[in-house]
Amino acid sequence: MGLRLSKNRFKKSQNKAFENTSIAETNARHASSQTVDLSHTYGHHECQMSQVAEVDLHTHLNECRKNPGHVNFIPIGKFAMEHLPEGHHDIDLYELIKATADLTVRVGVNMVSYRRPQFFPNTSVRYPFNDMGGNKLTRSGTGQISVYRYVEGCGYNASGSKYNGLGKQFDSAHKVCTCSKCRQSDTPSKEWWEIIVYTAAHVVFDATEGDHTSCRLFYDDASSPKVILDQLHVINVNVERDSCHMKHVTCDVTLGGKLYAMDKICSDLWNKVRDKYVIRYGERLTFIVSHPHGCHKQVSVGQWMDNAIVGELNESMYLSKLTYTTSTCPGSSGARVYCLGFRGYSHVHNGALDTGLNYSSVDYCTKSTMLLM
Template sequence: MSAQKRGAETKGKGSNKHKRVDSADCCVDEDKESLNVIEDDSGKALVVCDVEIEEYDGTELDLKNKCISCEKNPDHAEFIPIDEFKLQHLPPTHRDKNLYKLIKSMADLTVRIHVGKVSPYRPMFWPDSDRIYKPPKEDRGKEFTGSGRIVRIEQFKNGVNEEDGGRESDYTKCWCSKCQIPPSNVWWECSVDTATHNVFDGVEAAHTSLRLFFDRESCDKVIIEKVYLIYNRIDDDKCWLQFATCDQSLGNRLENMINRYITIQKKVYEKYKPNRDTDKLTFIVSHPHGCPKKVSIGHWMTREKRDEHDSTVFTYSACTCPGSSGANVHFPGYSGFPEFVHIGVNGLGFNTCGANIADY
């Protein structure tokens, strides 16, 4: 894995084949071109869209100004600040305590991603498309921000995870940015799920930081300054980052949060699976414009299988803005593996996630 940490190979060469798929509801197989979906050589589909990273000058003031001047959602009325989110914000048919707890739990693990340098290897266009692979050329000297979620945590002692059959880390000591000489021999490694267009390769990962628990402007700053790239693919726009911490309080806190999320998610999945295709509820927790995290609630509109493995693309009405790219998108009753990740707006103006495996 050490080679992957230092910069995984980005895959996803495309061909000129275009299979047409209908944009009508639920797994119809015509007019895919209207959804800006392109097939690569393996028969997988690339979802080509306007991604929602937020380019800025690196200052919090510029992010606030971006929020004020937003054209997509000028008043941001459909975004609910996470510290104001209540059970009553859910639709009357879904005012379920476990669903509410799941959204709060997902928010606990949502992070703001800051990328301080654009890689020279980042393409200018999506594969086999004339659509710009953001940021555009004129903004490639800027910094940008997106969202992600912590999805896994492991504790290591002397390089061994004693709870996972003795699985070994690539390291024998903690590798976090705060470790002094000698570094700690007990630490946690955390994986973050986001989009490849947020952190394209190892070059960008080396200039990436994460802000945790950014729930309000006045909250303490918890910044992760050392991040490795462990997986990325341009074809499904999936990216996994990894960071380490030897802060026992932070490690235990994140471990408890992830365990709570897993427990609640299973309950919500079982409850909503029977009616998932009629309710179509959707929610997202993200950092629009790099500001404190917000919840948005809506419904999914289309669900398209993209290959024989049931890789699926959803479109949905839950609000997003620049800065929402990479945020987890949740469809109660569906169990994506890995999680569904928001990537942007397709050619029809619908919010869309990257393709992922969905149970049917």
């Protein structure tokens, strides 16, 4: 597929909002980096491998070479308005980041599939862990969840809509819950929730790995209770786009209802913030909530540099890939990348380039807002 890059770059005047932040001081090293051809460009993946579960993960955190001291990461419990750049002290933006964190999960995988390819598609770049088939070492990434409510097979997203952005209905062929408990019950629940986990394909490659995957919810600090989602079913993997979607089904009203309400808050805030900032010329703030080194949630804030068009989805959507200065570490692979200034959708973090920039998966963005860039 051909590649077109957005041409407008950061100007010094557009960076003033970031000049007084410690985050900006680090990111400024990359602000003049040259645009890279992303059509078949892959850097270093950012899964975290570990030998001895939690103890080993904290060792990796303390010995990190990419971001020693993690000065550009803010623990979610300490994240405050002043961590946002000048000109972005916006309560809606602040609440959006907090709401995003509520839906961010640590993804843990304990199996490497034998089906991993030798190389990334159409490249000679080796695919992560392709020579480790059958290995049961733990690796960690990040994901974000969306929640759908079903009543007798009629599906609704957190905004109450029955249709996704492409006009497809959420309805299920099933009229009752299919969780493990309901499958063994004579009276399965007619109401249930489907929790969809979005991450990267190099984190969870296929159904084999999905069967050995769990997600930790609400891991905000060292004292957070362990809330684990397992029994995950891989529903979609796209190796070329480097995206993976998994599903967990539950009729637990407490968990399902709580997550559904959180998703609604996040969705409403994202729509408000996205619409507010998309009309601001030169807007480039990017934030990521992830689990660096498999440890508790951290927020990082930076700027997106390029929105590279790698294909066309339909008459109104492009497929694109992002680069950005927002700090990430091993363990950040699969985290949602939120960019202000254009209508992008579900890009997730993929890895780091030798230039110092980070890059995303391929996902779609609207053609209309590309005209504003």
